[in-house]
Amino acid sequence: MFEPKIIGFCCNWCAYAGADLAGINRNQYPPNIRMIRVMCSGTIEPLYVVKAFKEGADGVFIGGCHPGDCHYQSGNYKTQRRIVLLKRAISEIGLDPRRIRLEWVSAAEGQRFARIITEFTEEIRKLGPNPLKLSGVENGI
Amino acid sequence: MNRIGVFICHCGLNIAGTVDVKKVAKLVSDYSEVVYATDYMYMCSDPGQDMIKEMVKEKKLDGVVVAACSPTMHETTFRNTIASVGLNPYRGEIANIREQCSWVHQNTKEIATEKAVKIIEAIIEKLKLDKPLVPLSVPVTKRALVIGGGIAGIQASLDIADSGYEVILVEKNQSIGGHMLQLSETFPTLDCPQCIATPKMVQVGQHPKIKLLAFSEVEEVSGYVGNFKVKIRRKASFVDWDKCTGCGFCMEKCPAKVPSEFNEFLSKRKAIYTLFPQAVPNKPVIDSNNCLYFTKGKCRVCEKNCSLKAINFEQKDSFVEENVGAIIVATGYDLMNKAEVGEYGYGKYKDVIDGLQLERLLAPAGPTEGIPYRPSDGKIPKEVVFIQCVGSRDPEHYYPYCSKICCMYTVKQAMIYKHAVPDGQAYVFYMDIRCNGKGYEEFLQRGIEEDRILYLRGRVSKIFKDGDKIRVWGADTLTGRKIEISADLVVLAMAMVPSKGAKKLAEKLRLTTDDYGFLTEAHPKLRPVESLTAGYFLAGAAQAPKDIPETVAQASGAASKVDSLFSKDELYHEPIIANVDEEVCVGCGICEVLCPYEAIEIDEQDKVAKINPALCEGCGTCCAACPSGALELEGFRRKQILSMIKVFAEV
Numbered sequence: 001m002f003e004p005k006i007i008g009f010c011c012n013w014c015a016y017a018g019a020d021l022a023g024i025n026r027n028q029y030p031p032n033i034r035m036i037r038v039m040c041s042g043t044i045e046p047l048y049v050v051k052a053f054k055e056g057a058d059g060v061f062i063g064g065c066h067p068g069d070c071h072y073q074s075g076n077y078k079t080q081r082r083i084v085l086l087k088r089a090i091s092e093i094g095l096d097p098r099r100i101r102l103e104w105v106s107a108a109e110g111q112r113f114a115r116i117i118t119e120f121t122e123e124i125r126k127l128g129p130n131p132l133k134l135s136g137v138e139n140g141i
Numbered sequence: 142m143n144r145i146g147v148f149i150c151h152c153g154l155n156i157a158g159t160v161d162v163k164k165v166a167k168l169v170s171d172y173s174e175v176v177y178a179t180d181y182m183y184m185c186s187d188p189g190q191d192m193i194k195e196m197v198k199e200k201k202l203d204g205v206v207v208a209a210c211s212p213t214m215h216e217t218t219f220r221n222t223i224a225s226v227g228l229n230p231y232r233g234e235i236a237n238i239r240e241q242c243s244w245v246h247q248n249t250k251e252i253a254t255e256k257a258v259k260i261i262e263a264i265i266e267k268l269k270l271d272k273p274l275v276p277l278s279v280p281v282t283k284r285a286l287v288i289g290g291g292i293a294g295i296q297a298s299l300d301i302a303d304s305g306y307e308v309i310l311v312e313k314n315q316s317i318g319g320h321m322l323q324l325s326e327t328f329p330t331l332d333c334p335q336c337i338a339t340p341k342m343v344q345v346g347q348h349p350k351i352k353l354l355a356f357s358e359v360e361e362v363s364g365y366v367g368n369f370k371v372k373i374r375r376k377a378s379f380v381d382w383d384k385c386t387g388c389g390f391c392m393e394k395c396p397a398k399v400p401s402e403f404n405e406f407l408s409k410r411k412a413i414y415t416l417f418p419q420a421v422p423n424k425p426v427i428d429s430n431n432c433l434y435f436t437k438g439k440c441r442v443c444e445k446n447c448s449l450k451a452i453n454f455e456q457k458d459s460f461v462e463e464n465v466g467a468i469i470v471a472t473g474y475d476l477m478n479k480a481e482v483g484e485y486g487y488g489k490y491k492d493v494i495d496g497l498q499l500e501r502l503l504a505p506a507g508p509t510e511g512i513p514y515r516p517s518d519g520k521i522p523k524e525v526v527f528i529q530c531v532g533s534r535d536p537e538h539y540y541p542y543c544s545k546i547c548c549m550y551t552v553k554q555a556m557i558y559k560h561a562v563p564d565g566q567a568y569v570f571y572m573d574i575r576c577n578g579k580g581y582e583e584f585l586q587r588g589i590e591e592d593r594i595l596y597l598r599g600r601v602s603k604i605f606k607d608g609d610k611i612r613v614w615g616a617d618t619l620t621g622r623k624i625e626i627s628a629d630l631v632v633l634a635m636a637m638v639p640s641k642g643a644k645k646l647a648e649k650l651r652l653t654t655d656d657y658g659f660l661t662e663a664h665p666k667l668r669p670v671e672s673l674t675a676g677y678f679l680a681g682a683a684q685a686p687k688d689i690p691e692t693v694a695q696a697s698g699a700a701s702k703v704d705s706l707f708s709k710d711e712l713y714h715e716p717i718i719a720n721v722d723e724e725v726c727v728g729c730g731i732c733e734v735l736c737p738y739e740a741i742e743i744d745e746q747d748k749v750a751k752i753n754p755a756l757c758e759g760c761g762t763c764c765a766a767c768p769s770g771a772l773e774l775e776g777f778r779r780k781q782i783l784s785m786i787k788v789f790a791e792v
Contacts, residue, residue: 043764057789057790
């Protein structure tokens with residue numbers, strides 16, 4: 001079976017803490033995701049997402065604080081706007097925009113985090129491998 | 142080349158039960174630039190930490206990865222460990238292989254082991270590029286600004302001043318005291334507020350460390366924790382307070398009569414007036430909207446009667462600037478505008494009043510000297526109806542929150558009313574009775590048993606005038622009966638809302654508020670007196686509805702936070718902040734607009750972004766937006782993240 005590779009970016013204050021809580025609760029989820037901690041979802045550059053796909057990731061997960069709860073006041077709103085554009089951009093180069101998933105996860109939503117990651121992993125599994133990887137683009141750009 | 146050591150924790154079986162730690166240690170020891178890797182039962186224990194210290198020395202490590210629990214647990218612990226043997230603490234990183242690996246992949250042990258290796262490798266890549274960082278130090282101006290001179294501001298000012306630090310207390314009215322001074326008596330002990338609060342006011346007025354700026358408002362605040370610059374508007378009082386002795390002769394002679402705000406419009410004051418006789422400072426101001434000289438061009442009676450020549454009709458607003466290190470916001474509350482509630486006849490019927498108005502009627506120093514003559518015809522009311530939760534706990538129409546003090550002050554008012562009018566009857570329509578403070582429930586029981594206050598559980602449906610009576614229709618939901626009372630006076634327990642102007646002030650101070658304008662605390666449970674913006678502290682009802690004991694406790698809490706801030710000569714700021722490569726920056730200014738802390742400014746001369754490191758909170762929003770890649774967040778630099786991505790995307 002195809003085992004997707006998913007790279008996750010989580011903000012330090014909400015989503016990363018939510019992911020930690022999933023651990024504390026022992027909420028199990030598929031091991032396909034590998035997490036990078038950032039201070040705020042607003043610091044996630046579009047370049048990071050593009051780089052992840054270029055390097056062969058099959059999906060990218062981004063977790064931030066719920067609207068209004070951003071530790072830095074408004075970083076998550078900026079992320080939201082960037083991700084909308086980025087989804088449009090990646091579909092131009094032949095990637096399904098569903099390969100990027102932005103979710104607001106609070107530090108209290110461990111169970112929900114596990115559920116989202118499970119769903120997302122299944123969704124990426126259905127979408128199949130990153131087509132750029134198959135076409136060898138990762139060596140090209 | 143780095144010399145990296147990797148220390149893998151078993152955490153008992155928490156990690157080792159799922160992840161094959163021995164295998165992980167062996168695999169990562171072959172990773173590039175790793176000179177030592179080992180595993181241990183409990184890394185955070187003393188022997189565990191000692192092992193790290195010894196290895197740092199023995200193997201001459203210049204960076205350490207601890208693969209263990211979440212960085213929120215022990216990042217500080219291990220950074221302190223390596224700092225104790227001379228390594229820069231920011232050359233220590235945590236690989237989270239417990240919360241985000243062993244605990245969530247318990248059924249796939251082999252895959253969890255592989256994942257743990259990947260997590261550690263990615264963190265090693267990050268560590269390779271970690272620069273040694275030094276926390277930034279900024280000097281602290283050991284003076285505090287307190288905004289609002291109610292009981293919260295008074296208490297906070299006195300506490301800070303008694304600790305030996307200077308305080309500037311800004312009050313918008315001409316006297317401090319706030320709403321507490323309007324009250325008749327205070328629950329649950331029935332002390333008179335004049336007796337307990339005026340001594341504190343006098344202390345404020347006389348304290349050598351407190352600079353009281355009454356009749357003033359904060360105009361502008363710039364700077365950051367430890368180093369604020371505040372511009373304060375001193376409103377024109379038209380009286381030279383330096384000359385005035387507060388003799389009061391001017392007020393006596395003033396011919397203008399204006400409804401008194403302090404007495405909640407139940408009596409008249411003059412156009413030149415103090416709020417109340419015990420005012421601090423006890424100096425009058427001229428209300429230029431109602432002064433005959435200002436409105437009609439003639440009079441100046443006060444001027445003629447002032448032998449000290451203190452009246453100055455030419456006075457203008459002036460400004461003072463103060464440097465402070467911390468700011469306490471204690472702007473208090475107002476009652477909800479009664480005109481908003483149409484259904485209870487407020488405004489239509491003179492004898493429908495609010496809680497603060499009744500306080501004035503019951504106050505011995507009030508307009509009726511404590512005998513509650515009703516406003517319409519001055520009769521003593523024999524049947525008084527109190528209606529609870531007017532505007533509060535009403536999400537459909539007004540405010541969803543509980544105003545917290547009304548249950549208690551209604552008991553108190555009904556009690557004091559009964560003491561003044563022993564043959565009268567008090568009725569209270571309530572939704573629930575919330576008496577959850579020390580001595581509160583006993584106080585309620587006393588009201589019901591001794592003063593025979595009649596509690597009716599239900600809402601009032603209609604109030605209308607019937608001769609000189611006010612008919613109140615309501616329901617008693619406990620007996621299921623309709624209730625009709627022919628009342629002489631109706632008292633509405635209006636919702637508490639943030640004081641007028643508090644919202645605007647919050648915007649000036651860049652403080653966040655909730656949907657209703659109450660200031661937001663940094664954490665609802667663990668940091669209730671701090672604001673999210675460093676250097677700002679909250680006290681009293683500006684943060685949420687509160688009674689006096691709670692307000693005073695919070696004010697003292699805020700003051701002690703300020704004291705502890707001032708106990709240091711310098712403040713240390715996390716060095717995880719944005720950095721500009723001035724060679725690359727083109728000065729486009731996108732970052733300047735995005736920064737939520739106003740920490741970035743474009744230098745007009747050099748055409749580059751300049752970051753104020755003391756203001757930067759390290760969110761990194763600017764870095765993500767920088768089109769030329771000139772901005773980097775220390776500790777999370779672009780190359781670090783990209784190298785982590787590379788490790789994670791590898792097969």
